[in-house]
Amino acid sequence: MSDPEASNPGSGALIAPSILSADWLAMGEELAGIASADFIHVDVMDGVWVPHLTFGPDIIAAAKRASDLPVDCHLMVADPAPIAREAAEAGADWVSFHLEACPLAHRLMAELRDAGVHPGIALNPTTPIAAAKEAVRYADMVVVMGVEPGFSGQAFIPRTVEKVRELAELRSACDLDFLIQVDGGVSLANAGILRDVGADVFVAGSFVFGVEDHARAIASLRQAAEAGA
Ligand code: DX5
Ligand code: ZN
Numbered sequence: 001m002s003d004p005e006a007s008n009p010g011s012g013a014l015i016a017p018s019i020l021s022a023d024w025l026a027m028g029e030e031l032a033g034i035a036s037a038d039f040i041h042v043d044v045m046d047g048v049w050v051p052h053l054t055f056g057p058d059i060i061a062a063a064k065r066a067s068d069l070p071v072d073c074h075l076m077v078a079d080p081a082p083i084a085r086e087a088a089e090a091g092a093d094w095v096s097f098h099l100e101a102c103p104l105a106h107r108l109m110a111e112l113r114d115a116g117v118h119p120g121i122a123l124n125p126t127t128p129i130a131a132a133k134e135a136v137r138y139a140d141m142v143v144v145m146g147v148e149p150g151f152s153g154q155a156f157i158p159r160t161v162e163k164v165r166e167l168a169e170l171r172s173a174c175d176l177d178f179l180i181q182v183d184g185g186v187s188l189a190n191a192g193i194l195r196d197v198g199a200d201v202f203v204a205g206s207f208v209f210g211v212e213d214h215a216r217a218i219a220s221l222r223q224a225a226e227a228g229a
Contacts, residue, residue, distance in 0.1 A: 013191070013225035014038035014201045015218050016072050016181070019063075020054060021152045021205035027059075031067045033214040039072040039094070041183070041203050044087070046077040049101055050150035057083075057090035064091040072141075072201075074122060074183065076149045077101065081108050088115045096120030096143050096181075099132055109138040122183070124149060125157050129166045139178045141201070142167060147184030152205035156185025161193055168198025191225040199225070 016039035022030040031040065040063050047053035063071050070093035077083050080097035087095050095112055099105050099121045109119035120141030123132055125148060136142055144163050147154040160182065167180055181201035182194050191202055202225055208217045 013195055013199075013222050014179070015208075015222050016041040016201055016203045017208040017214065017218065018043055018074075018152060018183075018203050018205035019059075019209075021209035023209070027062070028066055030209065030214070031063060031069075034208065034218065035067065035069070036215050037069060037208075037218050039201065040067060040069045041205075042071055042073045042092070044073060044075045044077060044083060045150070046083070049078040049098070050076045052150055057086040060087055060090040060092050070094060072096070072181075074143065074203075075101075076122075081111075084108060084112060085115070088112060088117045092117060094118040094120060094141055096122045096141055098122045098124065098149070099135060100124055100127055105135045106138045109135070113138075113140075120178075120181070122149075123163075125160065129163055129170060132167075133170065136167075136170065136176060136178060137174070141179045141181055143181045143183050143203075144199075145184050146182050146186060146190075149184070152184075153210075154185055156187070156190055160185075161190070161197055164194055164199050165197035171198070186221070188220065188224045191221055192227055193229040195225040196228045 015037045017034045018041040020043040045052045045054040072094040073087045073092040075097040112119040118140035122143035146156045146160040179200040182199045183203035
């Protein structure tokens with residue numbers, strides 16, 4: 001478990017490269033290549049809730065040893081509570097799980113907070129913001145999926161922009177301060193508009209790891225977000 005104060009990001013557009021798109025056999029070099037990012041995004045998939053099977057707590061622990069960046073863990077699993085606990089034990093700084101997979105989301109978020117982890121909830125493309133109206137009060141991060149969870153490299157769903165706008169309006173109306181993360185399909189084509197409507201954290205898998213110069217991709221995405229649409 002980590003010190004949450006040490007894992008609090010700064011202001012401005014925050015970039016979270018998803019290691020789902022990295023070269024898994026060269027993970028040490030891949031992590032070194034994203035040192036200028038703000039988070040390491042670790043997609044945990046169980047092969048049940050989504051078809052793919054990816055990383056577990058050992059990768060989270062290894063990423064913590066290899067990098068100074070906060071680990072932002074995104075659970076796409078049928079039963080989030082036990083894996084969320086293991087992720088916290090492994091040193092994850094932020095743990096988000098899907099509201100659709102966890103009816104008692106507020107309880108798990110409170111438990112994660114007690115364990116020194118920033119709790120978050122993630123919302124599928126077809127889950128309305130209204131469904132998360134109460135749960136967001138317990139969250140340090142709310143993840144708006146820009147694609148169906150499960151794979152990197154999918155096309156961005158345009159309606160995500162309106163969902164982020166609605167979530168940002170809810171955040172200010174309720175005087176809350178969670179970070180809004182957009183995950184899936186993020187690129188130079190949409191980072192500006194997403195930032196304009198209230199997104200803080202930009203997950204990027206194929207955009208960052210699909211090119212040789214990861215640092216340059218991170219800088220260009222940050223710049224595009226901060227420039228706005
Ligand atoms: C999708 C994952 C994403 C994915 C993003 O289920 O949650 O984090 O890696 O990949 P891109 O940026 O390529 O859409
Ligand atoms: Zn993700």
